[in-house]
Amino acid sequence: MKTRLLLNGKKASQESIRQAVHCLRDEGFDLEVRTTWEAGDIARLVTEASQEHCQRVIAGGGDGTVNEVVDAIMQTGQQDIDIAILPLGTANDFATACSIPTQSPYDALKLALNGQAHPVDCVKANSRYFINIAAAGFGAQVTANTPFALKNFLGGGAYTLSGLVQAINFRPFEGDAFYDGLQVASRVVIGAICNGRMAGGGQQLSPRALINDGLIEVVSLEEFEPSDIPQVIDELMQEEHFTGQFVKRNQVKSIRWQSKDVMPINLDGEPIQTRDITFTVMPSAIKLVLPNSCGILGAGRFEKRRLYVAFKLLSLTF
Secondary structure, eight states, X not given: OOEEEEEOGGGTTOHHHHHHHHHHHHTTOOEEEEEOOSTTHHHHHHHHHHHTTOSEEEEEESHHHHHHHHHHHHHHTOTTSEEEEEEOSSSOHHHHHTTOOSSOHHHHXXXXXXXXXXXXXXXXXXXXXXXXXXXXXXXXXHHHHSOHHHHHHHTTHHHHHHHHHHHTTOOOEEEEEEETTXXXXXXEEEEEEESSSEETTTEESOTTOOTTSSOEEEEEEEOOOGGGHHHHHHHHTSOTTOOOSSEEEXXXXXXXXXXXXXXXXXXXTEEEEEXXXXXXXXXXXXXXXXXXXXXXXXXXXXXXXXXXXXXXXXXXXX
């Protein structure tokens, strides 16, 4: 299989990556490397990979690099190319949730070269695409305003520290959500559109999310007063399907958000700002290389049907 590593240029000098690539080539793998230099390079490199008959590309970088590759695949209509991941970011939220190795470039690349590609969902956000989580409001503000040097120094903990500092002056965003034929007024402190489960340096926002169920989970924390904090904590500690007065959870195929003020939104590490955005799930749009231990990959429709039939046969037997 002809495979190409699309490597974030900021990571190209890491000796562990060079060693892993050379080692796997010595083992007989056909692995080419291309590095990025500036904005737009990923889209160009994906197009080149398709034109040169690569069957698989590896996104070498953080969640933002994975996002760029997914967006480029969808924008150019190259969904026949498999996507694999070499996690090299600060948090690597998506890779961690997928059980992709994050500590060893060799192990991650070996999986990328040998692993099975599964059809998974991605999400369209107006004209952009992402595969993990779109954070809105306070969560997006934290990610966008955390200095790069702080990310490198503190790792995922940088988001927590930056969040505590910014929370002092944070004000909720007022707007309306449209989904399932409803129009719901909201004052959002934190919002998240979840295809995956983790964001913000290892924070598990949607424990029940699956990346191949044709649904996105919408999670939000509504405005609250200091006197409401005990109830907010109680709602946050409830079961993963719980929705209450302040903590809201819904599973939808599409949702639109309109706000009075421009809201910061972070699409897998890529910040945008808008007053009006529609999120729509794109079922089985991407072929993603995953380990057998991946916990956010549910049984497909065919497998679910087989399990159902097997269960019925078993119940009849007894």
